[in-house]
Amino acid sequence: MTRPTRAVINWSHLRHNYELVKATGTGRTYAVIKANGYGHGLLNCARALSGADGFAVACVDEAMVLREAGIQRKIVVLQGAYDGAEWKLAAEHNIQLVVHHEQQLDERDSITLPATVGVWLKINSGMNRVGFRPEQADAVLARISADDKLDLRHVMTHFAAADEADSGSFAEQVALMSSREWPVSLSLSNSAALFRGTGIEEGVRRPGICLYGSSPMPHKTAAELGLKAVMSLESRVISTHKVPAGEAVGYGADWRAERDTRVGVITVGYGDGYPRHAPAGTPVLVDGVECPLIGRVSMDMITVDLTDHPLAHIGSHVELWGDHLSVDRIAALCGTISYELFCQLTPRVKRVARELPSDTQNTPLAAARV
Ligand SMILES: *Cc1c(COP(=O)(O)O)cnc(C)c1O
Numbered sequence: 033m034t035r036p037t038r039a040v041i042n043w044s045h046l047r048h049n050y051e052l053v054k055a056t057g058t059g060r061t062y063a064v065i066k067a068n069g070y071g072h073g074l075l076n077c078a079r080a081l082s083g084a085d086g087f088a089v090a091c092v093d094e095a096m097v098l099r100e101a102g103i104q105r106k107i108v109v110l111q112g113a114y115d116g117a118e119w120k121l122a123a124e125h126n127i128q129l130v131v132h133h134e135q136q137l138d139e140r141d142s143i144t145l146p147a148t149v150g151v152w153l154k155i156n157s158g159m160n161r162v163g164f165r166p167e168q169a170d171a172v173l174a175r176i177s178a179d180d181k182l183d184l185r186h187v188m189t190h191f192a193a194a195d196e197a198d199s200g201s202f203a204e205q206v207a208l209m210s211s212r213e214w215p216v217s218l219s220l221s222n223s224a225a226l227f228r229g230t231g232i233e234e235g236v237r238r239p240g241i242c243l244y245g246s247s248p249m250p251h252k253t254a255a256e257l258g259l260k261a262v263m264s265l266e267s268r269v270i271s272t273h274k275v276p277a278g279e280a281v282g283y284g285a286d287w288r289a290e291r292d293t294r295v296g297v298i299t300v301g302y303g304d305g306y307p308r309h310a311p312a313g314t315p316v317l318v319d320g321v322e323c324p325l326i327g328r329v330s331m332d333m334i335t336v337d338l339t340d341h342p343l344a345h346i347g348s349h350v351e352l353w354g355d356h357l358s359v360d361r362i363a364a365l366c367g368t369i370s371y372e373l374f375c376q377l378t379p380r381v382k383r384v385a386r387e388l389p390s391d392t393q394n395t396p397l398a399a400a401r402v
Contacts, residue, residue, distance in 0.1 A: 036268040037300045039377060040354070041072055042386040043080035045260040049243045050081055052258050056226060057237060062108060064222075064240030066090035071305075071374035072244060072263055073383050078103045081243075088238050092118040092127065099125045108152060111162070112136050116143035123147040128185060130154050132162040137175060145181040152186045152219065157205040159192040166208060173215060186219045186235050194224035195248055206230050223248035227257060246370035247360050254358060263374065264354025265306070265381070269318060269346055271297035272338060281335050282327025287312050296323065296338040298350050303331040305377035306352060307366040310334075314365050317351040318344045 054061045063084045064070075069077030078087055078098050086106030089095050092114075095107045112130040113119045116139045122129050128150035131137060140149075153172060156163030164172050169187075176182050189209055193199040202225070209220060210232050217235025223242035227249055245261040247254040254261070275281060275295050280288045296318060302308040306329060314325040316336045321344070323336040338344045353359040359370045366373075 034382075035299060036266070037304055037380075038266055038382045038384045039072075040264045040266055040384050040386050041076070042260070042262055042264070042355075043076070044386075045245055045262045046072075046077065046080050046243060049245055049259050049262070050084060053223075053226060053237075053239050053242055054085075057221075057234070059217075059234040060085035060236045062086040062088045062106070062219075062236050062238050063243055064088045064110075064238050066094060066110065066240070067375050070240060070244050070371065071377045074098070075101050075103075076383075076385070078105070086236070088240075092121055092129075095127045096121065096125065099127065108150075112151075112154075113139060115139050119143060119145060119149065123149050123181070128152060130188065131172070131176070132156075132164065134172070137172075137179075140179070140182070148181050148183050150183050150185045151176060152188050153184060155187060155189045155209070157189040157208045158201055159190055159205070161190070163189065166212075177215075184216050186216055187214045188219040188236075188238075191220070191222060191225050194222060194228055195250060197251065202228070206232065227252075241371055244370075244374060245359075246363075246374075254360060261354050261359065263359070264386075265300070265352040265377070266354070267298050267300040267350045267352065269296045269338075269344060269348040269350060270299045270333075272344065272346060273297075280327075283330060284328055287327040291339065293326075294338040294342070295326070296336045296344055296348070298334050298336060299332060300334055300350070300352060301330045301332045303378060304381045305373070306334065307362075307368065307373065307376075310362070310366050314362060315357060317357050319348045320356065322357075 063081050065074055065077045065087050066089045068074045088108050088110055090110050092109050095109050108128040110130050119140045120143055123145045130152045132154040154163040156165055176184050191205055193201045219236040220230050220234055221237040223239045226237050226239050242248050245254055245259045273295055275289050275293045277289050277291050300306045308329045310329055312326050315322040316325055321341045323341055326337050327335045351357050353362045363370045363373050
């Protein structure tokens with residue numbers, strides 16, 4: 033038997049979430065699959081969502097992985113090109129680029145494009161990360177339309193606080209985008225804005241985290257929104273033993289048994305991406321029963337209190353998060369967000385399909401690293 037620590041990926045849940053999200057509006061819905069599909073596997077996400085209206089990735093490198101694997105759908109690169117060579121790749125492979133800075137247009141001018149590139153103009157409507165300030169928009173729009181190798185597809189922006197219930201900043205950003213006419217349709221919504229609604233008609237929406245079954249809203253669970261967990265991080269109990277009251281467990285000896293305790297050891301740790309800062313008491317599902325984490329998370333192991341779960345044994349099935357234990361709950365206990373838990377899963381964790389993407393049904397993907 034190989035090490036039982038694995039991320040089981042349920043591709044039908046990814047499709048379910050995509051369909052659910054798509055049905056919330058009329059615009060096209062590009063699935064955001066940057067950062068290795070939020071840790072789920074870039075290519076397999078694209079394959080599982082082969083019917084998606086399009087895909088959004090962070091960089092041209094990610095877009096090229098999709099193109100080289102034969103994925104033909106529309107792709108937009110959210111950070112756009114870093115240099116002229118990337119503009120050329122985008123032209124050659126029909127990859128659309130976000131333009132957020134004059135420098136990118138200068139880079140474009142440094143080369144001859146072999147074909148037209150679809151571009152999305154990014155407006156900084158208040159997040160102050162990337163994008164043109166609204167007062168720069170007319171000049172950039174003019175520069176783009178004067179270039180016969182650039183084809184403006186959408187004007188976009190990104191929200192800073194669409195997930196915060198009474199955030200004035202969300203309303204301000206929405207107001208800013210709707211305060212003028214744009215020459216092409218808009219692309220505004222991330223997951224939170226999509227569930228919240230902007231009230232503005234959009235050409236393309238850009239959900240990410242909700243596709244993976246995590247709630248983008250602080251006061252609504254994924255289940256309440258109808259979202260299903262795509263990833264279940266699973267492992268097994270590899271040791272059980274008794275520790276008398278008063279003794280400590282784990283590094284730093286900072287967890288001490290208040291009663292005679294039956295300790296279970298599970299083979300998963302921060303070397304797999306399980307958060308090292310998970311506090312004692314974080315729930316771990318052992319054969320379906322919630323057991324509290326005790327002691328510090330090690331690189332390759334964690335320890336749990338099995339005293340109240342006498343049936344648990346070596347080999348018991350463990351879920352760290354997934355179908356029965358919400359990743360959002362674990363993230364909140366660890367002071368982070370599901371995005372980070374997904375993205376920090378390390379390559380040591382085998383990604384295993386619970387159900388194969390339909391167009392790879394005949395390949396031995398199920399047990400392969402993806
Ligand atoms: C990552 C990203 C998204 C998706 O955000 P979620 O919160 O995961 O839905 C959408 N738009 C842009 C520009 C992004 O960078």
